[in-house]
Amino acid sequence: MSNFSVYASRLAEKTEHFTPGHRACVGCAEALAVRLVAKALGDNVIMVNATGCMEIISSPYPDTSWDVPWIHTLFENTAAVAAGVESALKVLRRRGKVKDPRRIKVVAMGGDGATADIGFQALSGMLERGHDVLYICYDNEAYMNTGIQRSSATPFGASTTTSPAGEKSKGQQTWKKNMPAICAAHGIPYVATACPSYPFDLMAKVKKAVSIQGPCYLHVLSVCPTGWRSASDLAIRMGRQAIESGVFPLYEVENGEWKLSMDFEKLIPVADYMKGQGRFRHLTEQDIAGIQEHVTKEWHALRKKCGLE
Amino acid sequence: MSKITITIDGEKVEATAGEMLMDVCRRKGIFIPTLCDHKDLMPYGVCRICIVEWDRGDWSKMITSCNFPVKEGQVFRTNSEKVIRERKMIMEFTLARSSKTPEIIELAKILGVESSRFPTQDEGCILCGMCIRACSEVVEANAIGFAQRGSHRKISSPFYHEATDCIGCGSCSYICPTKYIEMKEDADTRTLPIWNVTFEMAKCKKCGQKIAPKKQIEFLKKRAKNLPEGWFDLCQNCR
Amino acid sequence: MDISHVDKICKDHGNRQDQLIGILQDVQAQYRYLPQKPLERVSELLGIPIAQVFSVATFFRAFSLEPRGKNVCQVCMGTACHVRGAQRLLEEIERGFGIVAGQTTKDANVTLETVNCVGACALGPVIVVNEEYHGRMDGTKTAKLIEDLKTKGE
Amino acid sequence: MTQILKTGKELDALREKLKKQRESVKQTITICGGTGCHGYGCQKVIDAFRQELASRKLEKEVELRVSGCHGFCERGPLALLAPSGIFYQRIDVADVPAIIEKTVMKGELIDKLLYVLEDGKKAAHEKEVPFYARQNRLVFANNQRINADSIEDYIAVGGYAALPKALAMKPEAVIDEVKKAGLRGRGGGGFPTGRKWETVRKAQPGEKRYVICNADEGDPGAYMDRSLLEGNPHSVIEGMVIGAYAIGANEGYIYVRNEYPLAVKNARIALDKAREMGLIGKNILGSGFDFDIIISRGGGAFVCGESTALMASLEGKIGEPRAKYIHTAEYGLWNKPSCLNNVETWANVPMIINNGSEWYSKIGTATSKGTKIFSVVGKIKNTGLVEVPMGVKLREIIFDMGGGIPNGKKFKAVQTGGPSGGCIPESLLDLPVDFDELTKAGSMMGSGGLIVMDENTCMVDIARYFTEFLSEESCGKCVPCREGVRHMLEILNRICKGEGKAGDVELLEEMSEAITDASLCALGGTAPNPVLSTIRYFRNEYDAHILEKRCPAGACKALINYSVIDKNCTGCTACARVCPTQAAVATDKPAQGAIKGKVNPKLKMHKIIDEKCIRCNMCFEACKYDAVQIK
Structure with missing residues (x-):
C-alpha cells in the first residue's frame, strides 16, 4: 500500500472535515494526521476529543475546525464518554429518534498523555466492555500542549521539561510504554499503528477500523517539531525515518493475528532518525548504540510475532 | 456559475446551476447511497442506487442523483416510499450478484434488505467501472476495459491476457469499492493478478527502498517535464 | 500471420476512429475472425487503446475472437421467425452438428450462430448460410440443409 | 458522363431531360429486388428476363428495372409491368419467356401469375389487391418506380426537387415547416422532429454539429428501414441534406446494420453518385452550403438504437448509452450538437418541403401526422410492408390488408413496438394507430413492427x-x-x-x-x-x-406431450423416419387410418414413446393425416 504515491493521491477524498484555519504550530504532523483521519472517516461520524493539543487548536472560542459532530472531554474520561455516546445512539435508534439507517461511527481521540496515562483506565474499560468505538491515539511522545512534560509514551533518552537532560540525567529513563500491545492484549478485533508520513496506509487503516464492529485502537505517531526540537519542514521525513529505522514499526493486529504493514530488508540506523531532533542531542554514541540494540531486538521480536522470523 | 434554489425533501436548498444533485445532497448531509460514484471521476450512473424522485407537479420521474445537473426551482424527494421501494429492489439485484461481499451486504442492510429473493452468486466485482474509469480518466493509461456485454459483462485486460498498457500504478486496486482487485507486493515485484501483470520495482539509488514499478516511472518520465536530473532515481524521502 | 492487410483496410477507411466497427468488420472478413495481432495493429493505426478495441470487439455480436468455420450458418431468431418455430430449427441444427449456437464444429467446417432478425421477416423462419437466405424453413428443409453442409465439409 | 449540377435550374433541366428519356421507353418491367424477393430467388428471375430480352433483341424497347422492396413480400418474386400496370406475383424462372411472349408482346394476361382474391376472382392490377388498395404510399411510393441504384431514376420521378427549394429558404424557415407539418420521429419515441432540429440549431453556437441517420434497425420483426435504404436511398440522403442545412451541420453519418449488406451497398452507391453530381459535398447547388455523409456500419447491437449508445459506437467505443439528462441535441457525437433521426423520418422530409406542411399535416391524427410504414409479419396471410396514414385501426391492417390468420386459426394478439413494446389483444384491435394511443394501451409505436400471433402462440x-x-x-x-x-x-x-x-x-x-x-x-x-x-x-x-x-x-x-391419434394413423412411417430419437415407433397393431380411402392392414400403427421424445415437432410436421397431436 505504501507506493500508491502518484495516482492514488488524485483519487483520494478531497473534502476536508477538519478544516484549515486552526491554531496548530508550523509543521505539526499531528494536525496533518487528524486531517487525514477526518478525511477517511467522512461525515457520518461523532468525534469525542480529549483535552490536548488537537482540542485546543481546533476549538478556540467561538471558532471550530470541525464540520462533523464533536465533543470535548476531559483527559480521564474520553473513552468513557465515547462509550456513552455509542450506547446513547443505540437507545435513540431503538426508540426511533435516530432514523438514519447508516451505522454512525463513534471515534474517540486523544494524545499520548490522555491515552497512556490519565485516560488509561477508562480506555481499558471501554475496550473490555466491547463498545463499537474506534479510539485513536495521536502520539507525539510527551505532554506538548502543557509545555513538553514527559509521559509514559516518551522514548528512552528524550529530554523534556520534566525529564531534562543535564549533567546527572540523560533525559527519559524508561522505555516507551507499548500501548498498541497493551490494547491488543484486550483481545479486541483490530489494533494498528500508523503515521501521517504514509497517508494512504493511515487512511486505509482508519477505514478498515471503522468498518469493523467492536472496539478498535489506532496508534498514530505524530511528529511534533516544537516538542522534539526539530526543523518544522522535516516532520514528514522524520516520520518516515521513525518507521524505516524500526523505532516505530507499522503493523496491524487483526483478531490476534499480527501483520507487519511495512517490512524492510535493512533498517536505517537509529542515529539517522535521532540526529535531527534536539531532544536527543545530548546522547553519546554509546547511548545511541544502546538504544539501537533495544530497537533491533524489539524489531526482531515483532517480526517473529508476525511470523516473518 | 449562477446560484439557484432547489427543493429537497421539502426544504429549500441553495446550489450552483449545473451542479450534480448528489453533491448538493451530500453537502446538506442527506444520505444518498451509491456504489459507483467517485468525486474524481466523471459520473457514470450505473449502480442506480442513488435514484431520487423528481417532482414535476402532477407527475414525477425517477432520476439518478449522481449525474443529474440541477436547475432553478426543481423539486426532489430523496426518501419517498417509491424511492425506498425501488432502491430496495435494485439492492436486491446487486446483492444477488455479490451475495458474499461485505460492502454490499452492509449497504443492503442499511437500505433494509436482509436477503435477495433471486438466485445468488458470489461475484466480487459489481461492475461499477471505477477501475476502468480511473485508469482512463486519471491515469490515462487505458490499460483495461469491459469485455462482453449484458449479463456476461466483465472487467478485463485485453484478450484476457497480460494488460500490456498497464503501468502498475495500482489505482484500480485503490479505488475498487469491494476490494475485488488485489495488488500484491514482495521485495522486488508488484503483481496485479487480475490483469495478469507483474512489475519489477525501481529502487531508490540512495536508500534502496522501493519507489514504484519501473514501467510506471518510464510512463511518468514521458509526461513530466522540467524535473531535475535524476528525480526519478530517488524515493520521496531521499529527494 | 500476415497483418499487412490491416494497414490497407485502415487506410481505406481513412484511419478514422469513427470507422472502427467497419474496420473490424473488414478485418474479420479478411481473417474470418479477429485475431490478436491485427487488432493490435488497428489499435496502433487508429490511436485507440487496445483495451478499447478489445472491448468493442467483444461487445458487438458480429465479431468473433475465435476462428470461425468455413461455412457460417446463421439462424434468425427474430420475433417473426420465433413465432414460426425458429427455436425448433435451431435445436435441430444443433443436434445435427453436435454443437450449440456460437460454436464451430471440430473439423472447422461449420460455425453455428444465431442472429436477431436479418430483416427478412416475411420469409420466416430464415436460415442464412454464407449470406445466402433460406426462407420458409421447416424440419425437412433444415435436415437437407444440414446434409448439404456436411457434404461441403468433406 | 456525369454532369456536375451547379444550380437548382441545372437540376430541373436534367430532370426534364431524364423524364423525356424515361417516357421514350415503351414498356418497363419492374422486378422487386428487395431482400425478401432475393430470398425467393428473384436474382435468377432477373437474369432470365435479361437473357430473354437480349435474345429477342428487345432491350431498347423494354426496360428492365430492378427496384427496391415493393412490400408484398409474401407473394414474391413480384413484377410490375408498365404502362399496362399488370401485376404478377410468385414468378418462377420458367414463367419468364411466357411473360415476354404473351404479356409484353401481345398484352395477354397469364392467369396463374395473378393474385387470387378472396372470392376466387383474379386481380390483374395492384390496385385491385386489398393489400395495396388500402395503403397510402407516400414515403414508399418511389420504391417500385425506380432502379434502386440509379440517381437518374430518382431525379426523373421528382427526386431532389425539395433540395433546391429548401436551400432557397432560410434554415429557420425549413425548421418551421417541419414543425408545422407535425412530423414525429419514426424510430419509436415519437419526438417532434422540428423541435429536435431547433434545439440542435440553437445549441453551442459556433460549434460543429452533426446529423446522423439511424439505420441500425434492431427491432426484430421490423424491416421498413432496410427496405427504404435498399430501395430508395436518395430519399433518405435528400432528407439528410435538407436537415443538415436547417440545423447548420456539415457532416453526416448513416449508421447502418452490417446485417443489411444490400442496404450498405445501395447507400454507398447512392452517396457516390450524389457526390459526383454535386448534390452532396462542397457548395451544394451553388448555395455555398457544404455537407457530406459517411457510412458507418454497426456491429449488431440492439442497444445502439439508443441515440447515446449509437453515438458512442460511432466514436469507436462500446455501444453503451449514457444518461440523457444532457440531451444529445446539445452534447452528442464528440460532444457536439447532434441530430439523430431514423431512416423513415429522414425520408419524410423531402415530401414535406415539396408539398408543404399544410398538405402533410392533413394526413394522420391530431397528434400523429403523416403516414407510417408497418411490417406485418408472423402468423398472418399477407406478410409484408404496408404504409398507412396514422390513425388507421389495427384491425384494418391485420385483417383487411394482412388478410387475417392463415390455416383457419384464431387471432390471439399482435405485438407492436418490438421488444420494448407490448402485446395487444383482440379487444383493442379497433385502436387507432398513433403514438399516444399505443402507449396508453401499454405498448408503443416503436419502429413499426406488427407481429401477429395466433392461438398456437403462447x-x-x-x-x-x-x-x-x-x-x-x-x-x-x-x-x-x-x-x-x-x-x-x-x-x-x-x-x-x-x-x-x-x-x-x-x-x-x-x-x-x-x-x-x-x-x-x-x-x-x-x-x-x-x-x-x-x-x-x-x-x-x-x-x-x-x-x-x-x-x-x-x-x-416442458408442458406438452406428443401422441398419436390411433384412428388417424395410417402406418405410413413418416413420423418414425423423421424422429431423431426413435421416439416414434411402430406398434404391432395394424393401423386404423386410411390412405386414399383405403386401410392397409399390413401397415402398423405408430406410437410416440414419451420418455424418448424431445418435442422437436418433426413428427407433427411430417404427419399428413393429422394423426400426431400435441396436448
Whole structure:
C-alpha cells in the first residue's frame, strides 16, 4: 500500500472535515494526521476529543475546525464518554429518534498523555466492555500542549521539561510504554499503528477500523517539531525515518493475528532518525548504540510475532 | 456559475446551476447511497442506487442523483416510499450478484434488505467501472476495459491476457469499492493478478527502498517535464 | 500471420476512429475472425487503446475472437421467425452438428450462430448460410440443409 | 458522363431531360429486388428476363428495372409491368419467356401469375389487391418506380426537387415547416422532429454539429428501414441534406446494420453518385452550403438504437448509452450538437418541403401526422410492408390488408413496438394507430413492427422470448437492466418449464417497477413491457402455467406431450423416419387410418414413446393425416 504515491493521491477524498484555519504550530504532523483521519472517516461520524493539543487548536472560542459532530472531554474520561455516546445512539435508534439507517461511527481521540496515562483506565474499560468505538491515539511522545512534560509514551533518552537532560540525567529513563500491545492484549478485533508520513496506509487503516464492529485502537505517531526540537519542514521525513529505522514499526493486529504493514530488508540506523531532533542531542554514541540494540531486538521480536522470523 | 434554489425533501436548498444533485445532497448531509460514484471521476450512473424522485407537479420521474445537473426551482424527494421501494429492489439485484461481499451486504442492510429473493452468486466485482474509469480518466493509461456485454459483462485486460498498457500504478486496486482487485507486493515485484501483470520495482539509488514499478516511472518520465536530473532515481524521502 | 492487410483496410477507411466497427468488420472478413495481432495493429493505426478495441470487439455480436468455420450458418431468431418455430430449427441444427449456437464444429467446417432478425421477416423462419437466405424453413428443409453442409465439409 | 449540377435550374433541366428519356421507353418491367424477393430467388428471375430480352433483341424497347422492396413480400418474386400496370406475383424462372411472349408482346394476361382474391376472382392490377388498395404510399411510393441504384431514376420521378427549394429558404424557415407539418420521429419515441432540429440549431453556437441517420434497425420483426435504404436511398440522403442545412451541420453519418449488406451497398452507391453530381459535398447547388455523409456500419447491437449508445459506437467505443439528462441535441457525437433521426423520418422530409406542411399535416391524427410504414409479419396471410396514414385501426391492417390468420386459426394478439413494446389483444384491435394511443394501451409505436400471433402462440413464451432477447441485448452497464432483466428471464424460464410458483407474477410486476424507473436507457426502461402487457391481457395463461402446469397454446416444450391419434394413423412411417430419437415407433397393431380411402392392414400403427421424445415437432410436421397431436 505504501507506493500508491502518484495516482492514488488524485483519487483520494478531497473534502476536508477538519478544516484549515486552526491554531496548530508550523509543521505539526499531528494536525496533518487528524486531517487525514477526518478525511477517511467522512461525515457520518461523532468525534469525542480529549483535552490536548488537537482540542485546543481546533476549538478556540467561538471558532471550530470541525464540520462533523464533536465533543470535548476531559483527559480521564474520553473513552468513557465515547462509550456513552455509542450506547446513547443505540437507545435513540431503538426508540426511533435516530432514523438514519447508516451505522454512525463513534471515534474517540486523544494524545499520548490522555491515552497512556490519565485516560488509561477508562480506555481499558471501554475496550473490555466491547463498545463499537474506534479510539485513536495521536502520539507525539510527551505532554506538548502543557509545555513538553514527559509521559509514559516518551522514548528512552528524550529530554523534556520534566525529564531534562543535564549533567546527572540523560533525559527519559524508561522505555516507551507499548500501548498498541497493551490494547491488543484486550483481545479486541483490530489494533494498528500508523503515521501521517504514509497517508494512504493511515487512511486505509482508519477505514478498515471503522468498518469493523467492536472496539478498535489506532496508534498514530505524530511528529511534533516544537516538542522534539526539530526543523518544522522535516516532520514528514522524520516520520518516515521513525518507521524505516524500526523505532516505530507499522503493523496491524487483526483478531490476534499480527501483520507487519511495512517490512524492510535493512533498517536505517537509529542515529539517522535521532540526529535531527534536539531532544536527543545530548546522547553519546554509546547511548545511541544502546538504544539501537533495544530497537533491533524489539524489531526482531515483532517480526517473529508476525511470523516473518 | 449562477446560484439557484432547489427543493429537497421539502426544504429549500441553495446550489450552483449545473451542479450534480448528489453533491448538493451530500453537502446538506442527506444520505444518498451509491456504489459507483467517485468525486474524481466523471459520473457514470450505473449502480442506480442513488435514484431520487423528481417532482414535476402532477407527475414525477425517477432520476439518478449522481449525474443529474440541477436547475432553478426543481423539486426532489430523496426518501419517498417509491424511492425506498425501488432502491430496495435494485439492492436486491446487486446483492444477488455479490451475495458474499461485505460492502454490499452492509449497504443492503442499511437500505433494509436482509436477503435477495433471486438466485445468488458470489461475484466480487459489481461492475461499477471505477477501475476502468480511473485508469482512463486519471491515469490515462487505458490499460483495461469491459469485455462482453449484458449479463456476461466483465472487467478485463485485453484478450484476457497480460494488460500490456498497464503501468502498475495500482489505482484500480485503490479505488475498487469491494476490494475485488488485489495488488500484491514482495521485495522486488508488484503483481496485479487480475490483469495478469507483474512489475519489477525501481529502487531508490540512495536508500534502496522501493519507489514504484519501473514501467510506471518510464510512463511518468514521458509526461513530466522540467524535473531535475535524476528525480526519478530517488524515493520521496531521499529527494 | 500476415497483418499487412490491416494497414490497407485502415487506410481505406481513412484511419478514422469513427470507422472502427467497419474496420473490424473488414478485418474479420479478411481473417474470418479477429485475431490478436491485427487488432493490435488497428489499435496502433487508429490511436485507440487496445483495451478499447478489445472491448468493442467483444461487445458487438458480429465479431468473433475465435476462428470461425468455413461455412457460417446463421439462424434468425427474430420475433417473426420465433413465432414460426425458429427455436425448433435451431435445436435441430444443433443436434445435427453436435454443437450449440456460437460454436464451430471440430473439423472447422461449420460455425453455428444465431442472429436477431436479418430483416427478412416475411420469409420466416430464415436460415442464412454464407449470406445466402433460406426462407420458409421447416424440419425437412433444415435436415437437407444440414446434409448439404456436411457434404461441403468433406 | 456525369454532369456536375451547379444550380437548382441545372437540376430541373436534367430532370426534364431524364423524364423525356424515361417516357421514350415503351414498356418497363419492374422486378422487386428487395431482400425478401432475393430470398425467393428473384436474382435468377432477373437474369432470365435479361437473357430473354437480349435474345429477342428487345432491350431498347423494354426496360428492365430492378427496384427496391415493393412490400408484398409474401407473394414474391413480384413484377410490375408498365404502362399496362399488370401485376404478377410468385414468378418462377420458367414463367419468364411466357411473360415476354404473351404479356409484353401481345398484352395477354397469364392467369396463374395473378393474385387470387378472396372470392376466387383474379386481380390483374395492384390496385385491385386489398393489400395495396388500402395503403397510402407516400414515403414508399418511389420504391417500385425506380432502379434502386440509379440517381437518374430518382431525379426523373421528382427526386431532389425539395433540395433546391429548401436551400432557397432560410434554415429557420425549413425548421418551421417541419414543425408545422407535425412530423414525429419514426424510430419509436415519437419526438417532434422540428423541435429536435431547433434545439440542435440553437445549441453551442459556433460549434460543429452533426446529423446522423439511424439505420441500425434492431427491432426484430421490423424491416421498413432496410427496405427504404435498399430501395430508395436518395430519399433518405435528400432528407439528410435538407436537415443538415436547417440545423447548420456539415457532416453526416448513416449508421447502418452490417446485417443489411444490400442496404450498405445501395447507400454507398447512392452517396457516390450524389457526390459526383454535386448534390452532396462542397457548395451544394451553388448555395455555398457544404455537407457530406459517411457510412458507418454497426456491429449488431440492439442497444445502439439508443441515440447515446449509437453515438458512442460511432466514436469507436462500446455501444453503451449514457444518461440523457444532457440531451444529445446539445452534447452528442464528440460532444457536439447532434441530430439523430431514423431512416423513415429522414425520408419524410423531402415530401414535406415539396408539398408543404399544410398538405402533410392533413394526413394522420391530431397528434400523429403523416403516414407510417408497418411490417406485418408472423402468423398472418399477407406478410409484408404496408404504409398507412396514422390513425388507421389495427384491425384494418391485420385483417383487411394482412388478410387475417392463415390455416383457419384464431387471432390471439399482435405485438407492436418490438421488444420494448407490448402485446395487444383482440379487444383493442379497433385502436387507432398513433403514438399516444399505443402507449396508453401499454405498448408503443416503436419502429413499426406488427407481429401477429395466433392461438398456437403462447403468450408466456412470447414474454420469455422478448425478455431473453433483451437480456442478451442489454449492454450490461446498469444494474436494473443487466441483473433485473436476467432475473426476470430466470423466473419466466421457470414458469415455462412448469416450475412456476404462486407469487411469481406479483414478483415480476414488482421487479418491473424498479427496472422501468431506474434503468439508464430506454432499453431497460421498456424491457418489462412485454411481460407487463402479457400479464395485463393474458393473465389466465400465466395462471395455467403456474397453477395447472399446462400450456394452453401447446407451445412450451416442458408442458406438452406428443401422441398419436390411433384412428388417424395410417402406418405410413413418416413420423418414425423423421424422429431423431426413435421416439416414434411402430406398434404391432395394424393401423386404423386410411390412405386414399383405403386401410392397409399390413401397415402398423405408430406410437410416440414419451420418455424418448424431445418435442422437436418433426413428427407433427411430417404427419399428413393429422394423426400426431400435441396436448
